[in-house]
Amino acid sequence: MSNHDEAVAVRPLTLAWLSRHLEAGERVVRTEALHGGITAEMRRLTVAARDGGTRDLVLRSFVDPFYVRQAEDWLNREAGALTLLAGSGVSAPGLIAVDLTAAHCEYPSLLMTHLAGRTVLDDEGVDRRVPALARQLVAIHALRPATRPRKYVALTTADTVVVPKDADVAAWASAIDVIRRPTPPYEGRFLHRDFQPGNVLFDVPPSGPGGARIAGVVDWAATSWGPADLDVAHCSANLALLHGPAWGLRFAEAYEEAGGVLATSASERLYWQVRDALAFSEEVRWVARPWREAGRTELTTRAVGERLDAYVTALMDALG
Template sequence: MWPAGRERTARWVERSLPAGTRVIGGRPLRGGWTSEMWHLETVDAEGTRGGVVLRSLVREFFRRHAPGLLGREARVLELLAPGPVPAARLLAVDPTGEHADHPSLLMTFLPGGLRLGSRDGEPAEHLDHRLRLLARQLADIHRFEPAPADRPRTWQAWTAADRVRVPAGTGRPEVWRRAVEVIRRPPPEPSAYRPCFLHRDHHPGNVLFSGPPGGERITGVVDWVETSTGPADLDVAHCSSALALLHGADTGLGFADHYLREGGRELAAVPADRLYWYLVDALAFAPDAEKVAAVWRGVGRPDLTPERAADRLEEWLVALLERFDR
């Protein structure tokens, strides 16, 4: 079951489970790119079968940042445990890799699976149903208000104007130049928005669904390592970017309307501010969105080739500039 060299991790997991519970099998999970994820099958002393999920940070970049990433996720899972957001329950965390072979977090298993849409398209009402669920769930997350001492860190940008990598073969360099210039200015002042609790990585690849197409329900929200405090616009922008890559720019642009209809917070009233939040998110995918497209190809979207992902990212920038650059 375990890959070679994971003996310490196996022993740590066994020690972290409730007394009398042991691991009887497991399989790697797909759908993420920051972590190695495993679904471990368990059985307790009474013979009842169950499961847990193990997240391990094995790539060197993420290992270096593991204490902050896993420590933050552990704290967030503890905060969310008594509330209505369908998040896993924390079982154990080893943020430095002191006990396991890699920095790791152990949590309860959530049912359901990813629904990224069909490679051949799907009825519009099926996609619309999931969009409404995604928007409603995000609005619920933004309504969660931890005590002041428990608020997550202030949001951080994942790119900056001088770090954006423009695709070498683009036929529209002026689009990239205009987009980069937007995020070269300082972000909107905190006085321009009411900070809230952000998932910070809310998108279809981090939401689990159960049920038939067109009648799904959300059974879990995962990946809380980047949870932050900041403007609701930023979470809306990130989910919109992912939807634009998966389904096209029109779908991305429409997500904010779903969010507002489902009871979300007021978004920035100034078009320039809306554009900033959208672009500071979208440009973090540059130059081609391949880092997420490669993962999505492995979980049911082989149509998202590197070329198609790159084209959709550029089309997303064009759509945003046309809508908000006034």
């Protein structure tokens, strides 16, 4: 496929729109689909200048009709977050342009700079990555935006939880009862709201993932205002499903060791940890798919469901 043909992979109206936001003499010469996301189509764009130099950008487009309905809100939040993060000390893509309502593009879209690095989902080195993830999340929660993003949205209810086949029914019943309780009081923080290994990029040395260092954080479309516990719970659940329940339990400890502040009472912490863990029950197969595409082929829907059951049971045993 020629460079010209690859550039055409970007839809015509979108290509014309993003070309207006390039530097004089620049043009898109190559595109590459980025995998791992669920809600949006992501493309890496290679842009060439007249002097022969190149740089990479990233285009996010919401094309699925189900997600297009929410695209304006998500893109508005991401654009606001990227603006806030510029110069904040938290490494994130830089905002170039956004078309919230597809006024210029075929679909609602956002154009941003490309961050170097890659996701690391391997078990190797997880003991060193967990403290690094915790420190990064503490830095995010320390941000104080002039305008708060929208309040967080709970991703599940007691009546929509899907209990996995062969699960510990008693543990799940107790967990569901936990989220029937009133929401605990909390001190609001700026939340990423989808902070997890799949949205953190690492510089990985030739020696392997054991020495990886965080290069930046991506996917800010769900930024919200809410309890730090919720971001911690979300990353904890992801770690539990990727690496085993013990790592889910470990992350909250690492967050506090890094200087983060969580709810004071065990019952309040349990509420947030369980609420986010149970939300995964409704989307196990969607969560497992991008992990398999990234090389974790052993993480079948069944395997992830079993880990979720083990994690919920561990939460009820350890925190309940």
